[in-house]
Amino acid sequence: MIPAAFEYAKASSVEEAVKLLGKYGEDAKVLAGGHSLIPLMRLRLAQPKALVDINGIKELDHIKEDGSKLRIGALTRHVTLQNSNVVKDKLPLLAEVAGEVGDNQVRNMGTIGGVVAHADAAGDYPTIALMLDAEIVTNRRTIAAKDFFTDIFTTPLEADEIVTEVVFPVANGPHKYIKFRRRLFDWAIVGAAAQKMNGGWRIGLTNVGSTPVRAKAVEEALQKGAKPEEAAQQASEGLNPSGDLRASPEYKKHLARVLTKRAIEQAG
Amino acid sequence: MKHKVATTVNGRRHEHEVEARLLLVHYLRDVVGLTGTHVGCDTSQCGACTILVDGNAVKSCTMFAVQAEGKSLTTIEGMAKDGELHPLQQAFWDEHGLQCGYCTPGFIMAASYLLSQNPNPTEDEIRKGLEGNLCRCTGYVNIIKSVQSAAKAMNGSKAKAGEHSAAARRS
Ligand SMILES: Cc1cc2nc3c(=O)[nH]c(=O)nc-3n(C[C@H](O)[C@H](O)[C@H](O)COP(=O)(O)OP(=O)(O)OC[C@H]3O[C@@H](n4cnc5c(N)ncnc54)[C@H](O)[C@@H]3O)c2cc1C
Ligand code: FES
Numbered sequence: 001m002i003p004a005a006f007e008y009a010k011a012s013s014v015e016e017a018v019k020l021l022g023k024y025g026e027d028a029k030v031l032a033g034g035h036s037l038i039p040l041m042r043l044r045l046a047q048p049k050a051l052v053d054i055n056g057i058k059e060l061d062h063i064k065e066d067g068s069k070l071r072i073g074a075l076t077r078h079v080t081l082q083n084s085n086v087v088k089d090k091l092p093l094l095a096e097v098a099g100e101v102g103d104n105q106v107r108n109m110g111t112i113g114g115v116v117a118h119a120d121a122a123g124d125y126p127t128i129a130l131m132l133d134a135e136i137v138t139n140r141r142t143i144a145a146k147d148f149f150t151d152i153f154t155t156p157l158e159a160d161e162i163v164t165e166v167v168f169p170v171a172n173g174p175h176k177y178i179k180f181r182r183r184l185f186d187w188a189i190v191g192a193a194a195q196k197m198n199g200g201w202r203i204g205l206t207n208v209g210s211t212p213v214r215a216k217a218v219e220e221a222l223q224k225g226a227k228p229e230e231a232a233q234q235a236s237e238g239l240n241p242s243g244d245l246r247a248s249p250e251y252k253k254h255l256a257r258v259l260t261k262r263a264i265e266q267a268g
Numbered sequence: 269m270k271h272k273v274a275t276t277v278n279g280r281r282h283e284h285e286v287e288a289r290l291l292l293v294h295y296l297r298d299v300v301g302l303t304g305t306h307v308g309c310d311t312s313q314c315g316a317c318t319i320l321v322d323g324n325a326v327k328s329c330t331m332f333a334v335q336a337e338g339k340s341l342t343t344i345e346g347m348a349k350d351g352e353l354h355p356l357q358q359a360f361w362d363e364h365g366l367q368c369g370y371c372t373p374g375f376i377m378a379a380s381y382l383l384s385q386n387p388n389p390t391e392d393e394i395r396k397g398l399e400g401n402l403c404r405c406t407g408y409v410n411i412i413k414s415v416q417s418a419a420k421a422m423n424g425s426k427a428k429a430g431e432h433s434a435a436a437r438r439s
């Protein structure tokens with residue numbers, strides 16, 4: 001289908017993009033990789049009056065080491081994260097997750113800033129951002145991941161606010177992301193991530209609620225010395241997933257437990 | 269409001285005025301007149317519309333034509349050279365990698381990107397590399413055979429070209 005008509009402007013700096021968003025008001029949207037927005041526009045589920053294209057903003061496409069942090073520019077594409085030697089070295093979990101987002105064509109276009117701003121409950125990076133206490137940096141402020149993903153497709157971003165960076169801690173200990181799906185390029189039916197960090201475990205879950213979930217009960221059980229299969233029983237504690245075409249709520253809770261166990265056991 | 273787009277498609281320069289909402293695939297098919305790139309879905313899933321944008325495989329139904337300003341595009345029509353099929357086209361023919369052919373241009377463009385990144389892929393790497401393309405009738409077995417056979421042919425001709433130039437350097 002053909003999207004509804006809109007005005008289009010390409011920004012070459014963050015200031016210019018913010019100014020353009022301000023000019024068009026509430027009905028304007030940022031265009032990054034377009035791989036969530038354009039499908040929605042084609043189905044006319046989204047009909048923005050104007051798009052501000054940020055693909056020409058070079059300063060948003062970077063991966064920087066900053067002491068114990070890794071600063072990822074919002075426009076960094078999935079394929080760049082997947083292949084980056086710095087990411088493979090400093091936060092290999094993120095490189096692996098990037099390699100599992102969509103397919104080659106999606107990874108050549110989609111960006112980390114787009115996934116985070118879109119806040120789909122099945123998005124993969126939000127889980128990693130939440131469990132590792134990442135920060136989302138905008139042109140105005142820095143927001144902790146735990147305050148950023150407030151509901152499905154909902155974040156505290158204002159209409160003229162642009163995500164500029166996602167800042168992760170360096171963590172290169174044992175890790176694993178397991179994404180359960182029917183076809184290779186599908187979104188996760190459920191995903192589970194495990195990362196060893198500062199002597200403890202961080203556990204995150206994808207698509208088991210309206211936001212990503214950090215499985216603190218599992219982390220604490222592991223801290224107290226529980227075996228992975230015992231600790232993983234806590235993964236579905238407090239979850240209230242909604243069912244969809246692919247999985248019932250009960251099945252999603254089952255997957256949360258099984259995948260958490262596997263992620264911990266397979267973390268290497 | 270219309271926007272100017274200048275692109276290079278299969279080596280030829282084009283300049284047009286287009287609406288911002290024009291999808292790249294419709295620009296190629298309806299404005300440039302190259303109908304080899306197909307539309308198979310409305311959900312960015314099937315990959316029938318895959319082309320190369322500056323050498324990278326992209327689903328042209330999920331990009332606006334205005335975003336292609338200044339870019340070099342390759343479509344299925346740009347694959348054959350001087351009346352000779354590209355090794356991937358030849359291999360899909362030889363190995364029976366298609367039935368109705370609807371998905372084929374997309375598969376060939378996605379495979380060409382895959383081989384540019386990894387000239388010697390294993391079967392698993394081919395399956396993973398083509399995960400963004402769906403075929404409704406051939407099944408994937410012959411498609412994978414086709415890509416393996418094309419990789420062999422392309423590496424063979426590269427090795428030959430290497431021998432030639434080594435021989436030329438020696439003499
Ligand atoms: C076939 C297919 C499979 C996919 N599978 C997965 C998957 O398995 N896992 C997954 O996580 N994703 C998946 N995706 C989605 C993909 O990763 C998208 O690229 C991503 O969700 C959105 O990023 P984008 O750069 O394309 O953003 P866009 O589509 O351009 O934008 C998405 C939204 O975010 C806003 N936005 C974008 N960038 C910014 C910014 N810097 N600041 C403020 N707002 C911004 C836009 O205005 C828009 O509302 C898939 C997509 C497709 C088509
Ligand atoms: S038509 Fe582009 S992915 Fe199906």
Ligand code: FES
Nearest residue numbers: 367368369403404
């Ligand atoms: S050959 Fe018919 S869809 Fe692939």
